[in-house]
Amino acid sequence: xxxxxxxxxxxxxxxxxxxxxxxxxxxxxxxxxxxxxxxxxxxxxxxxxxxxxxxxxxxxxxxxxxxxxxxxxxxxxxxxxxxxxxxxxxxxxxxxxxxxxxxxxxxxxxxxxxxxxxxxxxxxxxxxxxxxxxxxxxxxxxxxxxxxxxxxxxxxxxxxxxxxxxxxxxxxxxxxxxxxxxxxxxxxxxxxxxxxxxxxxxxxxxxxxxxxxxxxxxxxxxxxxxxxxxxxxxxxxxxxxxxxxxxxxxxxxxx
Amino acid sequence: xxxxxxxxxxxxxxxxxxxxxxxxxxxxxxxxxxxxxxxxxxxxxxxxxxxxxxxxxxxxxxxxxxxxxxxxxxxxxxxxxxxxxxxxxxxxxxxxxxxxxxxxxxxxxxxxxxxxxxxxxxxxxxxxxxxxxxxxxxxxxxxxxxxxxxxxxxxxxxxxxxxxxxxxxxxxxxxxxxxxxxxxxxxxxxxxxxxxxxxxxxxxxxxxxxxxxxxxxxxxxxxxxxxxxxxxxxxxxxxxxxxxxxxxxxxxxxxxxxxxxxxxxxxxxxxxxxxxxxxxxxxxxxxxxxxxxxxxxxxxxxxxxxxxxxxxxxxxxxxxxxxxxxxxxxxxxxxxxxxxxxxxxxx
Numbered sequence: 001x002x003x004x005x006x007x008x009x010x011x012x013x014x015x016x017x018x019x020x021x022x023x024x025x026x027x028x029x030x031x032x033x034x035x036x037x038x039x040x041x042x043x044x045x046x047x048x049x050x051x052x053x054x055x056x057x058x059x060x061x062x063x064x065x066x067x068x069x070x071x072x073x074x075x076x077x078x079x080x081x082x083x084x085x086x087x088x089x090x091x092x093x094x095x096x097x098x099x100x101x102x103x104x105x106x107x108x109x110x111x112x113x114x115x116x117x118x119x120x121x122x123x124x125x126x127x128x129x130x131x132x133x134x135x136x137x138x139x140x141x142x143x144x145x146x147x148x149x150x151x152x153x154x155x156x157x158x159x160x161x162x163x164x165x166x167x168x169x170x171x172x173x174x175x176x177x178x179x180x181x182x183x184x185x186x187x188x189x190x191x192x193x194x195x196x197x198x199x200x201x202x203x204x205x206x207x208x209x210x211x212x213x214x215x216x217x218x219x220x221x222x223x224x225x226x227x228x229x230x231x232x233x234x235x236x237x238x239x240x241x242x243x244x245x246x247x248x249x250x251x252x253x254x255x
Numbered sequence: 256x257x258x259x260x261x262x263x264x265x266x267x268x269x270x271x272x273x274x275x276x277x278x279x280x281x282x283x284x285x286x287x288x289x290x291x292x293x294x295x296x297x298x299x300x301x302x303x304x305x306x307x308x309x310x311x312x313x314x315x316x317x318x319x320x321x322x323x324x325x326x327x328x329x330x331x332x333x334x335x336x337x338x339x340x341x342x343x344x345x346x347x348x349x350x351x352x353x354x355x356x357x358x359x360x361x362x363x364x365x366x367x368x369x370x371x372x373x374x375x376x377x378x379x380x381x382x383x384x385x386x387x388x389x390x391x392x393x394x395x396x397x398x399x400x401x402x403x404x405x406x407x408x409x410x411x412x413x414x415x416x417x418x419x420x421x422x423x424x425x426x427x428x429x430x431x432x433x434x435x436x437x438x439x440x441x442x443x444x445x446x447x448x449x450x451x452x453x454x455x456x457x458x459x460x461x462x463x464x465x466x467x468x469x470x471x472x473x474x475x476x477x478x479x480x481x482x483x484x485x486x487x488x489x490x491x492x493x494x495x496x497x498x499x500x501x502x503x504x505x506x507x508x509x510x511x512x513x514x515x516x517x518x519x520x521x522x523x524x525x526x527x528x529x530x531x532x533x534x535x536x537x538x539x540x541x542x543x544x545x546x547x548x549x550x551x552x553x554x555x556x557x558x559x560x561x562x563x564x565x566x567x568x569x570x571x572x573x574x575x576x577x578x579x580x581x582x583x584x585x586x587x588x589x590x591x592x593x594x595x596x597x598x599x600x601x602x
Binding site for chain 2: 007104253
């Protein structure tokens, strides 16, 4: 346990002592801010029109701002996860520091979990900054805290799953760009797999859509914790970390 | 302290290490010598549990590398060929991180960090980023991280590669000063390094152990009989190398005399004694009684370089002057720096 935290802390520090963390924070805040401003403007426009026409349309911050915003956040993950996870192992392999970790009295799994946790914490830190926008909603409206918390939980879980896959892909190469590109491809595939169900109801299509992250993020977005979706994310995390461990082991046998 | 038995590592097509067996006593410094690609790094990586052997066993500090890898790693300090540094970290933070990783904490950690900083002369760069350090400092930080948890066994892969001559001397001195407390295995392809630093040598070539002995024994073994360099000068007037040679050959115990070099006023001879004979005293007397100047007389011990070449099956070019006459060996082979520094590239 202690080793996990030691490795996680070093990893987090290295994110923040290089420009990566700051760059990601800036980009993420800007993009999220733009989404927020967009949805808010549209919302205000509609509510103003409704007032002028004299007919009260049902307006709901939760349905018209929070939910689409967090759905966008979940989608943004596809772009940000590779940027976070690509260096996890590729950089260590390139610098030779993997040899230090691999010859220290720590288990492979401790190294892997420590690194994955650091990546997840950085991602959570990005999400914390989005809270700034919501602070305005809370100031001038009454968004539903519980729904929002569940939606965030879903986003974090999905981030954890994708980061675990990214960690695995990062062990396959010492080139960060390749690791990043593979992770981006994998994340995108996992997103679009679900599309087949729109025209196909065969078993394989159902399976494919179950593998996809997209349908699982919907229930969380509605503020509902469905056990099948929670199980999906948690098992995806375990699977990703398991593959990472196997890959590191094979690194030892092959290198 | 270290016992290795029939250790073997096979890759897909090649056998990098082929049934190596040796053992190292506590407190010894052992030189692991071989040309590039001989299997030095592979052997070290098996000892440090970086990867498991294909066959055979090895134990370090009483723990088996296959069954108790975590215990083995706890007792080993390892400096890979490229020091494993996180370039975005400061020296002191890096050492703290490695210390924690090896199980140190609290006051003990701070004590050890201060100790290794002092011991490896890296106080000046304590708060510098590792990425900004020169090669020499990086190597020293690498050594500092290897000894931070006061391990019983130190495994150093080419600890002096890429350093300038002064740094090499410092590094060797540092390594020598660490012996006694630690059992040290260091690999190198620079021969004088072994002669200067190590008590025992393991010579490895193409994955096979070709010799294992103390430096002194190896020299004696390869030499067989005493061989002497003798420079004689003319005292007054005529001196003829050929006649002098005949005279020297008559000295008891001398088996052969070769004129190495004709000087204007003298000559240099290389003299071989018969096995077990000591001839230097008699030679000196013979020279003086013949009325010549005795300019130089020394035992030409076979250098490790020649032994090495002999054992690894390469022959010394005959036109080459004896290694003793060469200027001090170049500090680092030029091939070293051009080698890719990533650890995988080597394996």
